[in-house]
Amino acid sequence: MxxxxxxxxxxxxxxxxxxxxxxxxxxxxxxxxxxxxxxxxxxxxxxxxxxxxxxxxxxxxxxxxxxxxxxxxxxxxxxxxxxxxxxxxxxxxxxxxxxxxxxxxxxxxxxxxxxxxxxxxxxxxxxxxxxxxxxxxxxxxxxxxxxxxxxxxxxxxxxxxxxxxxxxxxxxxxxxxxxxxxxxxxxxxxxxxxxxxxxxxxxxxxxxxxxxxxxxxxxxxxxxxxxxxxxxxxxxxxxxxxxxxxxxxxxxxxxxxDTRLFVQAGAFTDYQNALRMKAMLSPVGGVDIQHTLIDDRDFYRVRIGPLGDVTEADRALARIKSQGAGDARIIVD
Incomplete structure (x- = not known):
């Protein structure tokens, strides 16, 4: 490949x-x-x-x-x-x-x-x-x-x-x-x-x-x-x-x-932007918004997962990108 x-x-x-x-x-x-x-x-x-x-x-x-x-x-x-x-x-x-x-x-x-x-x-x-x-x-x-x-x-x-x-x-x-x-x-x-x-x-x-x-x-x-x-x-x-x-x-x-695979569509400081991304990806299903604090700043990560293996992660990445999230990527967490 x-x-x-x-x-x-x-x-x-x-x-x-x-x-x-x-x-x-x-x-x-x-x-x-x-x-x-x-x-x-x-x-x-x-x-x-x-x-x-x-x-x-x-x-x-x-x-x-x-x-x-x-x-x-x-x-x-x-x-x-x-x-x-x-x-x-x-x-x-x-x-x-x-x-x-x-x-x-x-x-x-x-x-x-x-x-x-x-x-x-x-x-x-x-x-x-x-x-x-x-x-x-x-x-x-x-x-x-x-x-x-x-x-x-x-x-x-x-x-x-x-x-x-x-x-x-x-x-x-x-x-x-x-x-x-x-x-x-x-x-x-x-x-x-x-x-x-x-x-x-x-x-x-x-x-x-x-x-x-x-x-x-x-x-x-x-x-x-x-x-x-x-x-x-x-x-x-x-x-x-x-x-x-x-x-x-x-x-x-x-x-x-016990590392886990996720597909992250984006990370936002504005929660409303994260909500819009999640709504755009609704046809994919299973999309969540996770809050994290980095250097005293709030971030909202739009993700799908955890995913079972690399094959499943690759498929999820393809589905998310097909919905317009061109910067989506696979991460390990």
Missing amino acids: IDGVRKGWRPGIAAVIAAGVLALAGCAESQLAVHVAKKANHAAQPTPQERKIHAERVRAASLRPYTINNVRYFPKDDPKYDETGLASWYGEPFHGRLTAAGEIYDMNRVSAAHKTLPLPTTVEVTNLENGRVLVVRVNDRGPFVDGRIIDLSRRAAQLLGFEHDGVARVRVRIKGSPDDAFVMRTKAITVAEEKSVTAAPRPTVKVAALAPPDAAEGASAMSLSTPAVTRAPAAPPDVLPEQAAAAETVYRVPVDA
Whole structure:
């Protein structure tokens, strides 16, 4: 399903990013870049400053709006990005192809695709079904399938323990740009199941952020659905986000074994708006309004659920969107 959606869009997205980088670099500088690329085997490795400049250009280009399958996406830098939902993974059909950031996709390295976070960015992905946590570099766009918030490489899916299932309930939190000098402490935990997984080459990482729904009245939809996840005890040494992603370090946190799936049509600060949304979705049935208090503000979430499994959640999402709630999404709570 994911493969079918991805076919045909990846070269276009990669071209858009590449064109943006070239435009930002300028004509003379672009010609120099091409010359240097041709002589890569004989040239010295780029300096940290050169890598930073290149990453900044790619990042700026990755924040431009784009359209896939008649849907307009608005990437943005969201330092507070924190969202729950469903993760998928992609592999063989795209192995060796260019990512949206212009890198070669390697399904045997830890990386990810996101629809709106800047490229590259690092995120922390928690599998809410088994407590495994992995720092991942986002360097691609996707998944362009309703109800999925992140598409991981096969290697990342292996380490998070859902390669065979194909889909997992996850929490995704931003850790920063790979060039940020921000420090993250993690405690490595040996995972016995990983002994059978062959070690893979080390990749780089990136992230993207979703534009808030128009109906949310400025509220961050991510913050409305994030479950409390207790972090693992910190331990030295200090590790930069991109180093943690390359190290393929898996650690564990306590998670609620009884997570539930919902489809959230919208979140409102005005109760009357929530009532109007519920009335619009009346043909679907089973729609409720749930009140929550966030930062001393009242929010009213229009939801259907809890739902039994991913298949039921996908069907409910399709029904709700068919009634005009285009920003509806699957969340884990």
